[in-house]
Amino acid sequence: MTDTALRLRAxxxxxKRAGYNRTTRVHEHDKLAAMLAPLEQAPHALYLSECTHYTGTSYDPDPLEEVLRLLGSLWTNPGPDxxxxxxxxxxxxxxxxxGSVNVPGLFVDPRTVQPRTWYPLAGRRTQLANILTATINGHRFxxxxxxxxxxRGETGLTEQANQDGQVASENALYAGDFNTTSxxxxxxxxxxxxxxxDRVGRPWMRSQKGTRRPDGTWATLTGAMDGFLEHGWWDAGQVAGDFTPTTTEPDTALRxxxxxxxxxxxxxxxxxxxxxxxxPLLGKDATKNDHLMVSADVIVEAAA
Structure with missing residues (x-):
């Protein structure tokens, strides 16, 4: 048991699609390495929103094993030998x-985030589906x-926000692509x-991140994220006063x-x-990505 606060890097x-190339059916893991390159130190909790075909395939070598090896070696120092x-x-x-192959994945350093229980989708409580319970500095998270x-549009986003929002009743650290802003x-x-x-040639995107007003026009949807945060969550960007958009299309960029x-x-x-x-390579055809990485440290107090 420690008596000091712990700094957790998240x-x-x-x-996009975890670097999966639909033509070659190969994951180009160098794209992930490039995206993570700005992190000077290894994160203790890494949230990857699209782990396309990491599981449920017969690919050889196994994509998930490749990613674990990659992550394990990105922040190493070579010795003289x-x-x-x-x-x-x-x-x-x-x-x-x-119904989705672009599923999220959670990766942790077990020396800091000590895993206890993983709740699969088939568990009894939907609210806990795809959640890892872990001990961090003596506390269960x-x-x-x-x-x-x-x-799923505004209705679906609101449903997801309401369900995940209720986990604010416990110690919790969530991250990823919420597909909506506040x-x-x-x-x-x-x-x-x-x-x-319309201007970017994607009229179908209206309902993905928008809400239709009574006059027939569309505005950015904010109610779902507002409602989620109102359940009792802090947002790292809002706490920092940094509202930099995290998507890269200039005309429709959102956080x-x-x-x-x-x-x-x-x-x-x-x-x-x-x-x-x-x-680091944003804009080059081979590595163009529509999201930016976000990081923040969390100070976890020691358990009594």
């Missing part, structure tokens, strides 16, 4: 989401990588969302990739560590 990244020191023994859990389904002062919100979707902490947790965000990272 990061969330959404690499070529051996690597400081490898992280990451463990990973991939969520089950019926719920951790979940989120990828709210935007294709109305907080400083947030990017578009009153002409429908027109912007939808988030790290959130239940307010009842014996923990707090360090606002000085919050960052939205530019992808």
């Amino acid at each position: 990061a969330t990244a959404n690499l 070529g051996r690597k020191f400081g490898e992280v023994p990451y463990r990973g859990w991939i969520s089950e989401v019926p 719920r951790l979940k990588c989120v990828h709210w389904n935007g294709s 109305s907080a002062k400083g947030e990017t919100v578009y009153e002409d969302w429908g027109a912007r979707c 939808i990739d988030r790290i959130v902490l239940s307010q009842r947790s014996p923990a707090r965000f360090d606002p000085d560590t919050y960052a939205v990272h530019q992808h």
